[in-house]
Amino acid sequence: MNFTLLGILGIVALLLLLFAGLHMGVDFILVGLIGLSLLVNTHAAMSLLGETLYNAIASPTFCVLPLFILMGAFASRGGFAELAYANVHKICARLPGALAIATSFGCAVFASICGSTIATATIFGRLAYPEMKRYNYDTSYSLGAIACSGSFACMIPPSGMFILFAIFTEQSVGKLFLAGILPGILTAIVYSLSMYLRAKLYPHLAPVHPEEFKVTPRDRGKAFIGLWPIVLLSSIVIGGIYTGIFTANEAGAVGAMGTLIFGLIYGKLRRIEPIRSSLRETARTTAMLFFIIIAAMYFSRFLAMTRVPTDLATFLAGWHVHRHIVFACVIAVWFLLGMVIYQAAVFALTLPIIFPVLVSLGYEPIWICVIAMKLNEVAGITPPVGINAFALAGVTDSRVEQVFKGVLPFILCDVIVIIMLFMWPQIALYLPEHMF
């Protein structure tokens, strides 16, 4: 059977079963299993499934993910999140969409300690979502804001993905880390503007509470001081990482412990029950989330076997048209592949083929990596295979459709950011050129 056709049929089958209501993880495994059986043979498909079930998550990066989720649960039940958001709400009183904007910048700060977009999305899902609900924010508006802001983690250093890109493209890790900072902040700003405008145009998305009009400048100042626990905890974690006491992975454990201790001092975690339910809830979310990751990886392996990603990349590599057309098609291919393949796999399969072509067409190597990272961010949130969206749906007990609905306006923002990066490459290149 024709490999390409099989790959396309696989994607179609995946989507059909998905909309028929089959569990996400089961869907991936089923289609992957049938596809690999047809491509190779049943024995090989089964063997690979057995291996994937273990190896997909057997790495230190995944090992700490549940601890970030636990950190979110402790922070939420321990009163940490409530305190933080109540203060932010006061500081930004009368500003439409303030909590969503604060979440966006919160994610950007958190990204400076965490390289995992899934971890960032889940922790803010657990922290911010209940608070945004408390202030009557629209469900999809809130979920979209969190899912998309979570993706800053791979653009703003430290970032495991940039290290991987550095190896594929022979670029300096340090330069790539620097190159990611401004585009990361730019994205946060563009997201915030869009959230502000949408909240202003459609007030039901983020209603302004009557009480907000009573807030005095003095209240705002008090609320600002009230943020000290966050400043303290982030200082400890950021300080701990950048002085080398613990690695970015271990920060998950330290952070979880920190929020637990805060909860104990603050009082809300002094009984065993909230701790127990935090643990239980985290275990459940972890099981759900990791099973999808494992299954998505298995499905991606099937797609890799059909050679659709590499064929597409090779086609673009040999295409003789204007370089901007090639570039636009590369973006389109990354976007489409990012929809259906686990994001890390998209770039492992295509970046080594596409990168040299873009360089020979005269694009700046570091800049290409930043663009690729931008598409990597987008891949995590686009349906149907948007791991961050699943993670968020799981941790907030909401429907994945609602997350995807909320994500759409932000994809438009991402397009704007990509266009800005295209028109002003210095956004990515300024820091690495001047600071390295």
Next chain:
Amino acid sequence: MIKFVEFINKICAEVCGWMLSVVMILLIVDVVCRTFATPVMGVAEIAMFVMIGTVYAGLGNCEMGYGHVRVGSVVEMLPPRYQKICMIAIYLIAIVTIGIASYAMCDNAWASFVDKEGIAGAVSYPLYPVKFVMALGMLVYTAQLIINLYKELRKPI
């Protein structure tokens, strides 16, 4: 039987939760030892095993609470009768798929046991204990899917 599986799932959920705090403590012990004394080899690996065990042991409980992510909105637009048929079909597909995956996992765990498969690293722990936990977790997940199918069949339209 149903009670037994659901009891197992509840126990698992509780144990898994506490296991996560074990992971947290292990990693902190690792950091503290490295900072103030000599690093302890192999703690990070144990933390990883505990975490993987936790994931698989929690699958059944997650299914018990209907926690696995799915797109429900399309099915819900159907008339109740078709909704029920659709759900039954979905459970059947899920049972077969996860059943096959459980078999693949058991097979992998058995091979791991026969070979005394070990991990690469400073301390070479055997892999089969965690793989057996994974296999058991998958089997319990399958059992819970069967129970949920049974519940779906008994549900009035």
Next chain:
Amino acid sequence: SAKTYNFTYATNCPENTMRGVAEKQFLEELEKLSNGRIKIMPYWAQSLVKGKEILKSVQDGVVDLGFININYYPKRLLLNGATGLLEQGPTQYQNMIGVYEDIYAQIPELTAEFKKYNQRPVYIYSALPYSFSTRESLKNFADLNGMKARSSSRWKLADLGAIGAVPTSVAFSECYMALQTGTIDTVLTNVDAQSRAKLYEVAPHITVVKQMWLALPFMITMNETKYQKLPDDLKAVFEKARENSVKRFTAYYPQTLQDEISKMESKGAKISYASAADVAKWVSLPTNKNNQDTWVKEVSAMGAKDPQKILQSVFAINDKYLAKEQ
């Protein structure tokens, strides 16, 4: 017959690295010598399966050929781990390959382990020698005292402990950040890995130890069933491709070592070479003997017969080639 054979190949090495070059040469030879009757679809850089899954993937036919790093399978390729105990090795490529070829020709137990997993080694190559990347300059090995040191080999970690360093375990993917922030002070790994992971950006002092060999045969294996189905002339192509690739890589090796070193230097790394005294100190560490004893004890406990003899053969073969270079 004019039947063409389409094979898949899985590796954890990226295509654009020194290891990728070695593997690509072999794949090219296969395609060229078979006049296109063998076609290989490579999956570089773990883009299909992870490095640690390749042994089983080749065994069960998920892929037809694969790159095997013996270190990933400490129990499954138990006896193959013997080479990991070599400390000092030849510095010329033909001698390194000589050691590997003799080892696999003279110790059938090693190939038998691959056979057990339904595969056969079809090509072996060697990586560049060991080097330290350190945050502070390393005048001699005494400076390692108190440094938090990382190595992927448990034997090297023991050696590092004996020399006064603090053995630390950090995943290789974490090393860049860990060196940058000072979680660890030095990484001991071979020159090409050092250069590929850009560790010199954050730990710019690179001490190359040419005599310290990463005695880890990098293997390409093939699914035995698939191999047996090949007609005899194509089986012969595999043998010829191996020979040609060894020749090509022997010519390439000295230059690539120099290239990798110059490349790091041009990007700001400060390169130095370990002195003979340091190498002598390293090879006379008490842990060398302890490591061997531990290995023999552990391997015996796993049911292997006479691992002592295998170890002796490995060392004897290595000594023979070392003597050639004196």
